[in-house]
């Protein structure tokens with residue numbers, strides 16, 4: 128196929144697979160095939176890849192580490208481009224850091240702490256890439272990555288590249304404009320609050336320890352972190368409330384569907400046992416929504432993205 132050879136010729140670092148199981152590319156290890164999978168660790172050739180896909184009228188989706196996704200068992204009907212590199216591309220100048228969108232968030236958090244560049248400890252231990260993190264404004268403990276972003280170099284779905292600043296990205300809780308536009312983060316600049324190395328390393332250690340205690344190790348236990356968004360406050364005086372609390376109180380911990388069940392230490396996390404399907408995860412998430420609705424009359428909203436076709440009898444979903 129001409130398209131494949133044209134893309135491959137752009138860089139020797141690109142790997143292309145046809146009919147790739149997306150279960151191999153997501154932390155949940157679920158999902159059917161996609162017709163074309165492009166493993167592209169290079170920001171330089173990305174615009175050209177997009178131009179070639181657009182010319183062939185091939186729809187596409189960009190993923191990072193696939194740690195916030197549930198891909199349908201029937202797969203996806205589009206090309207999937209993975210923008211991920213195990214080799215961090217980070218430069219710093221005082222408290223200002225420039226980083227490639229395909230760098231792992233954890234690598235960035237470690238770098239900033241070890242080199243006393245500034246405080247990004249909130250990202251310690253969060254799976255995924257900087258690009259995926261900016262798209263979903265990833266964070267923890269009341270702080271998120273968007274709080275520190277100065278600007279980002281963005282690749283638009285039509286193939287042109289532009290620099291956008293913090294205000295233009297429309298950050299809010301687990302949201303940025305990228306979620307709607309499909310624009311791709313090639314690189315980003317952050318300005319971090321100053322802190323000394325000792326404080327940074329102590330805080331990072333504390334956060335990693337907390338995560339070890341409360342979250343599954345996704346390398347061993349397939350999952351995608353919190354399934355639902357926390358509950359928005361109803362007045363300015365209130366704080367956002369943990370969805371896990373309402374799930375716990377509604378008795379969701381004992382729920383399971385097929386190979387999908389609730390993680391014993393965190394009621395807002397679904398884990399996949401052997402034989403689990405994406406549909407099992409979808410069905411279990413529906414039961415969790417129902418349990419909280421019945422007990423509290425609160426409507427949970429999914430934070431994890433469910434991609435592709437799911438059998439569902441809910442209206443207005445996805």
Ligand SMILES: Cc1cc2nc3c(=O)[nH]c(=O)nc-3n(C[C@H](O)[C@H](O)[C@H](O)COP(=O)(O)OP(=O)(O)OC[C@H]3O[C@@H](n4cnc5c(N)ncnc54)[C@H](O)[C@@H]3O)c2cc1C
Pocket residue numbers: 154188189190191192193194195196210228229253254255256257258259260261262263264265266267305306309310311312313342343344345350351352353432
């Ligand atoms: C054990 C565990 C714990 C977690 N804890 C947290 C937590 O504390 N806080 C938190 O916020 N999240 C958490 N998550 C969820 C996840 O790690 C984050 O959402 C992460 O930012 C996703 O990054 P990713 O590269 O894996 O994105 P993916 O899952 O690959 O993609 C997610 C979205 O981002 C888009 N995207 C990916 N790359 C780019 C790019 N370069 N440019 C633009 N858009 C892009 C995709 O199109 C998709 O819409 C956790 C997940 C797990 C498995």
